[in-house]
Each structure stands twice: as C-alpha cells, then as structure tokens.
Amino acid sequence: MESALSSHHDKGQALLYLTDEQLRQGIEAMFFAYRGFTADPDLILEQFSYGRAHHRALHFIKGAPGTTVNNLLNILGVTKQSLNRVLRSLIEDGLVESHIGKKDRRKRHLFLTSEGIKLEQKLSNAQRLRMRSAFRTAGPEAVAGFRTVLEAMMDPKMRITYTNMRDSGG
Amino acid sequence: MESALSSHHDKGQALLYLTDEQLRQGIEAMFFAYRGFTADPDLILEQFSYGRAHHRALHFIKGAPGTTVNNLLNILGVTKQSLNRVLRSLIEDGLVESHIGKKDRRKRHLFLTSEGIKLEQKLSNAQRLRMRSAFRTAGPEAVAGFRTVLEAMMDPKMRITYTNMRDSGG
C-alpha cells in the first residue's frame, strides 16, 4: 500500500491529487454523481415500465440510426440475449423498428420510430437538463477537465467509439 | 427542443460546451467511464461470488467504521431488505462484524474484520490504480474540473456527505 501523503520524494504538494485520500474522494464522487446522472431519466422510465437498459438502447440507436444488433452489443457490453429482451419489448411497443439488411440478410438494422424518438427526447432532455446545469455551474474549464479525466478512465476501445458513433451502414 | 447550436443570441462560441452535442458527449463519457470505473473491482468480486453491492458496503464501512445500518442505508440509497441480504452474507463470511450499540442497543454498528479489510483493500487498490492512472494522465487541473462537475451533478444532499463520511459514533 502507498502511504496517504506520498512520502518518498518531495513531490507532495504538486501531486496532492494523487494521494489515496484524493483518489477515495474521486471514487465516491463517481458513485454519487452517477446516481444523480441516472436519477431523472429513471423517474420517466418508471412511468413506462422501462429500465435503464431500455434508455441505453434508445440512446445509442438514436445516435446511430440503422446500427446493427451486433454493433449495439459491442457498445453496450452486454450479451445478445440480454439486449434482445430489451429490444424485443421496444419493438413490440412500437418504439424501435428492425429491418433486415439488404447486403447481408443476417443483420438487423435498428431505427427509432416517431414514438421512439419522442421517448428518447423526453429522457435525454431530462438528463441533459442536469448535465447542462452542472456544466454551467462548473464552467468551461472544469467541463474540459471532466471530459479529460473520464476519457482517461474509460476502456481505450470505448474512447474511440464514444464521440464517433455513426456507423449507420446498410 | 433546443437547437444544437444555441441560436437565439450569439453566445455561440463562449458556451459551446453547453450545446446538445457537447452534452450528449458528456452523457456518453459518463456511461463509458463508469463502466471502466467498476470493471477492475468487478473482476475481483467475481472470484468471491460477490457483487457491486458487497463492494459498496465494504467501501463505506471502511470509511466510517462503526457506522449504523441506517446510516449506510441513507448513503447507499437502497432498501434495508436489499442491504440486509448483502450485509448478512458479509457477516456470515466473516468480513464484517455487527455490534449492538451501547448507548442505543437497537442500533448495529458495523466494522470490517481483518479479513474484510483485506478484501476491501484488494478492491480499492484495483479501483485506485485506474483512477490514479487517469488522474496522472489528465493532470491536476483536469482533476479539479472533474471533481467540480461531478459535485455539481450529484444530489445536493450527497454533496455534503461524500467527503465527510466519518460519523463513527458508538
């Protein structure tokens, strides 16, 4: 275990944000912030008897219309069986449409219906509202730092994916 | 819906980080980063047949030895039945001890055993490793911004709680 105030050399003050205590606070900040982050959409989802999994599917289909199930699987990091259950209910409820691929007929291309777009907007508006408020409070430099740390924290594979999600294809 | 490039006045560039696109990226960054954040402990937990719920309990008991069940409930934001199940298994497995309060014998004060400390350290070391690496990569200013935005994003009640978790009591 490293000591709380990095002792060996005297980089103490300069690297204060790397002490175990600072890291612990970062960890707890992530935990509590993530709860805030999901709280507002969760309330809406409840009214529709949906869960976060449905929200995630809607979110990423919206961002990449025509995406395939497999691509969604890679993004979401769940099993196809798990995603399928969610997707099926969204399709049954008329929020998502699944079209068989023309080039490769094994593939299903996913789109939001107008109903799906409506719910997705409701959810993302709620989520953006909190994020916008947090961003406004924190200011642009803090936002830049926020983004930088989050990018460094995520799986490198996802780092490429997450701003660049348009793979539409057909 | 607000337009993507806030149109009405000309604050465009100055508030670019508040566009819907920037907010969407913030949202996705949170999603992917949180997954990275939990990935390493999850691997360890699996070996012990525990889940994240166990990790959270261990984490907060470690941070506030002697905390009561009720206090933990408030921090974790789950039902007592849900927490109880997790706590029971941790107690049965000898990682947590529950002591009846002396002042108020209704209360149970929770402590990690040496076994519990061992697992908690294993988990938090793994989690800190990634966080430290992210902090180091991003640099101190980014870390400050990260903290600022997360604090603005969490429930205000938690803002007070999360750096100041020592309520030990006895």
Added chain:
DNA sequence: AAGTTTATGTCAGCCTTGTTGACATTCCAA
C-alpha cells in the same frame, strides 16, 4: 452442389440485487 463453419439472432432458464408488504423484536421516551 453439398456439407461445414461462422455470424447472427431467439428462446428458456438461472442469479443478483433491486423493490414492496407484513410482521417480530427490542428498546427509548413520553
């Protein structure tokens, strides 16, 4: 062309961890 392999999607069933509701116990306080 026929058979095999690979990619994809579906169905069934299990597990964790969240939820409610009902209820016992134990204790503090009025």
Added chain:
DNA sequence: TTGGAATGTCAACAAGGCTGACATAAACTT
C-alpha cells in the same frame, strides 16, 4: 405502559445481467 423508532426476517416479485441450446443466413470448403 403505551407509542414510536430502529432493526431484522420472511415472502414474493421485477429488471436485467448471465449461460446453454438452437435456428437461420451467409460464407467457405471440398
């Protein structure tokens, strides 16, 4: 002594992870 608060237990249920088995389509091999 009665009421309320804190804790714990039992039962039942739901969401959303998981694995295994399997169907179909496409691609590859022979």
